[in-house]
Amino acid sequence: MPDLADSLIDQFVLESAESLSDASDALLELEKNRNDPDAVDRLFRALHTLKGNAALFDLQPIVGVAHIAEDILDTIRKGRQEMSGPLADVIFSMIDQIATWVTAIERNNKLPADAASVSDELQARLREYSLHEIKPGPSSQADFSWADSMPAHAWMDISKQGQPSVAVLYTPDKGCFFSGDDPLQIMRELPGLCALQTSFRQAPPSLSDHETYTCHLKFMALSSAPMTEVAAYCRDYKDQIAIRASGPHEAEPTQEIQDTASFRQIITAQLRILELPDLLDGSKARLNAALQNIGNALRYMKREDALEQFARLQHNITELQDVAELRRFVASLLDPQMAQQAAEAPAQQPETGRKFLQIEQGRIDQLLNLISEMAAAKNNLQYLAERAESVSREFAVELKDRAALVERITQEMQDIVVNFRMTPLSSIFKRLPRLVRDLSKELNRKVRLTIEGGETEADRHVIDTLSEPLLHMLRNSMAHGIEPSEERAAAGKNPTGSIRIKAYHHNNQLIIEVQDDGRGIPAQKIKEKAAASGIISAEEAERMSDADALQLIFHSGFSTAEQVTSLSGRGVGMDVVKSTVENAGGRITVHSEVGVGTRFTLALPLFIAAAQMMTVRVADQLFGIPMQQVQQSLKIPRKSIRKIKKTETFVYRDNILPLLRLHALLDIPATEQNELAVMIVRLHHGLVGLAVDDFLNPVEVVIKPLSGILKTVSNFSGSALLADGSVLLVLNLEELMRGH
């Protein structure tokens, strides 16, 4: 595989991921309805695009398997065979394997070393379903041996182009003329073309046998342009063109060639300047600089004839303010043909109409981070305005006005960028049907998956956070919720189980429900198991309501699986789901009815960008508590604190709550006060009072994950910058109070 620029890799990875996803969706459809011609077509097209993309980068292991699969699908399309379960399995294996390869390419810019042998095995499995011997596709024959021995007559004027570095093999579709392609012209415009040879694919037909509109030619070319440029140019013909980096050729560029290349570079740059629409407006500095450069380049190359013409044109510009002729002249220095084009092309006009840019997510995140920091920094202005009150009231008012303006602009910017990152949930939902299909087979369960609200949008980060928990919940429903068909039939239920996933917005939150019609979670069994594992005492188990008992499934190490499957039941699961969701500022709840089914509900913020944080002080340090965990802040007299065993408690709304002191939890020296500032916080297992020294105002901040050594400190979930520049550490209360 050639050494590809990151931008091309990104494009390849993006497009391949889309094709793989399309292929997977279509194959799932095809499994459900084996005669669906539309699904066969979609699958065929997805694999064809994938093959074309891979062929462009000479990724033979991918091209090979995709080609055979495409051929098999063609026979299905023509009604010569039907899609079967085992065939779908092989194609799914192929899709998975290609996805693995694409990931490898994304990470290492190349395929893994064993790709060829893995591809061979897959090809052998696929061939079992082909009805005839499959000829290798055009790209899989890609032979570049010609690139090292181009005959002398094939070379164009190398002095114009520089050293070739890329070999291009173009085998046009036989019917390409009908689709408007003119391969010769396509090759003529190949960037940096240095050598071109045409050849008939097979022995040329006789004149009487030849069909005028069938293309029998193939084209072999060498280019001196960068690989990225050549690949970008060839994209439109990717299923017909293979490119490969080409080694150095015998003739090293002479000084003259190097000079010529530099001359072309200089002149090309000046031509771009001359094509600017506002060249003659205002200062003529750019025009004068361009004229100077052209003159110098011509003098260096001793182009006396051109110098004379140039001098005359320069005079015209000063007198007539007309650069059109100069543009033609400069273009002719590069290539007489370009002169023609330059003459025909008007100066660049600003284009109108909507345009779209594809921007890497990391850049948007970077922009959002900066805007968020600006939002925090703008608080500085308000802080300053308050301080300015003591100096000059007039100055303070002016400063506040400015601060309000900055705040408005910052807010608008933040809204716009946050919207950039809104992504539909379908991006993660589309993985689910495949998962259900595979699990149905592995667990021998019949399940119908219904997905609603795939178009519901949320911040990319929220979606990313949600992906794993969702898969886990689905696995759990399949493994523990849905009963085997016989059991369901015996219970008078539909032998096919149902899992419904529904997403919607509610109260500015993203809600996702995962509901199954399985056996439900038996609260009594949960209590027994929890008591047996020492999670709760026997008395607690007895007192506990069924609804509370259900919450125990989120306790770490809890598992009710009767058998350990490869999917779940390993004791790690719902606790991770819960903590992942809560770390993203969300909540998860569960409702279940034995024999009827279980419903998990996830509620997540739509954006994670800014968070409301309650600030508290302990000694001289400030800490943040996420607002959604705060129930109430109150002051309680010291005398109302009671000790039960070793735990301090107090009464809150007729309930006895444990009281924990943040000093003690963080190992900070405390000062005793008669009245305690207590924050009532909501945790997994209920409400807890947290004693601090003081409450401060709530703030809106951007939480950043801790990095470096601090990354391992589990007591804090992140940090945020406050208006006065100080740093706020955000408490991870669940971790902090674990074991208390």
Next chain:
Amino acid sequence: MAIKYTDEMAIFEGKCTLHEAEPLHEWLKKTPQGKVDLAACQYMHTAILQVLLIAKPVMTASPEDAWLSACLANNAN
């Protein structure tokens, strides 16, 4: 028409597009000794190049356009 035909000569001029490929093909079939004059040809569609490469008629003048001229000479078959 960018290709003009005399009894034994096809004279190319300017841009010779796909539409001219079939008449040329037919003419070359009917006129095995036909010659071609490409001096003034500025562009030819691949389909025309292909017909010329198969028929290999005598070229009384090659295109002035060096690129096109090289293409006609660069066929490996």
